[in-house]
Amino acid sequence: MLKVNILISQPYAVAAATPAFTLQAKFDLKPGYCLGIMGASGSGKTTLLHSLAGLLMPASGLIQSHQQVWFDTRQGIQLPPWQRQVGIVFQDGRLFPHMDVQHNLRYGMPKGEVAISLPEVVEVLDIAGLLQRRPSQLSGGEKQRVAIGRALLSQPSVLLMDEPLSGLDETLKQQVLPYIRKVISTFGLPTLYVSHVRDEVAEIADEVLQLAQGQLRQPV
Numbered sequence: 337m338l339k340v341n342i343l344i345s346q347p348y349a350v351a352a353a354t355p356a357f358t359l360q361a362k363f364d365l366k367p368g369y370c371l372g373i374m375g376a377s378g379s380g381k382t383t384l385l386h387s388l389a390g391l392l393m394p395a396s397g398l399i400q401s402h403q404q405v406w407f408d409t410r411q412g413i414q415l416p417p418w419q420r421q422v423g424i425v426f427q428d429g430r431l432f433p434h435m436d437v438q439h440n441l442r443y444g445m446p447k448g449e450v451a452i453s454l455p456e457v458v459e460v461l462d463i464a465g466l467l468q469r470r471p472s473q474l475s476g477g478e479k480q481r482v483a484i485g486r487a488l489l490s491q492p493s494v495l496l497m498d499e500p501l502s503g504l505d506e507t508l509k510q511q512v513l514p515y516i517r518k519v520i521s522t523f524g525l526p527t528l529y530v531s532h533v534r535d536e537v538a539e540i541a542d543e544v545l546q547l548a549q550g551q552l553r554q555p556v
């Protein structure tokens with residue numbers, strides 16, 4: 337379970353007269369539950385994900401994953417990114433170009449016993465035939481499946497997806513979508529899926545909220 341109740345206030349404004357960017361977010365994510373957040377460009381989707389991942393510090397509030405407090409202004413807790421078990425999938429995959437798929441998958445995987453194993457991830461994402469290839473030898477959709485696999489193998493307690501399909505054409509999107517659904521149901525992670533494409537979020541998420549004017553609301 338991920339509990340989020342934060343106020344983000346970033347001094348992004350360039351001109352002194354413009355107010356800082358502010359965003360309020362309050363939601364709980366249960367295991368295996370996918371919350372979709374859609375919002376126009378600049379509405380703060382990436383800012384929200386960065387706050388959860390520990391790349392950006394909210395002004396106030398609480399972020400708690402299971403019993404572990406990641407951020408709490410009252411207690412003065414702010415865990416750095418590497419102490420938060422967050423699996424992030426970015427728009428562009430961000431695979432290491434000099435490593436084959438197998439090594440990309442193993443990157444960030446802890447040694448010893450793991451809850452999410454390499455064979456299971458390879459099977460769920462159907463990437464057994466790709467393990468010896470380099471990212472340059474993969475299609476966009478295959479790259480994203482590997483990127484999702486790599487995020488899972490870091491053994492996250494939460495999965496964050498930042499427009500993971502936006503670099504793909506419609507055909508590839510439709511090919512990758514079922515894998516994302518399968519990943520959420522198989523591994524049962526609380527998942528936050530953000531995108532500016534309404535239909536895409538609606539197809540994946542159990543619930544969709546809209547981010548606008550710094551607030552999360554029911555979509556109109």
Ligand SMILES: Nc1ncnc2c1ncn2[C@@H]1O[C@H](COP(=O)(O)OP(=O)(O)OP(=O)(O)O)[C@@H](O)[C@H]1O
Nearest residue numbers: 348349357375376377378379380381382383384532
């Ligand atoms: N490093 C930065 N410097 C200045 N302004 C920033 C910076 N990062 C974000 N912003 C501003 O903060 C607001 C939220 O940006 P954010 O990138 O979170 O939106 P987004 O919804 O993810 O947009 P997109 O869909 O285009 O990626 C925007 O007004 C943006 O211009």
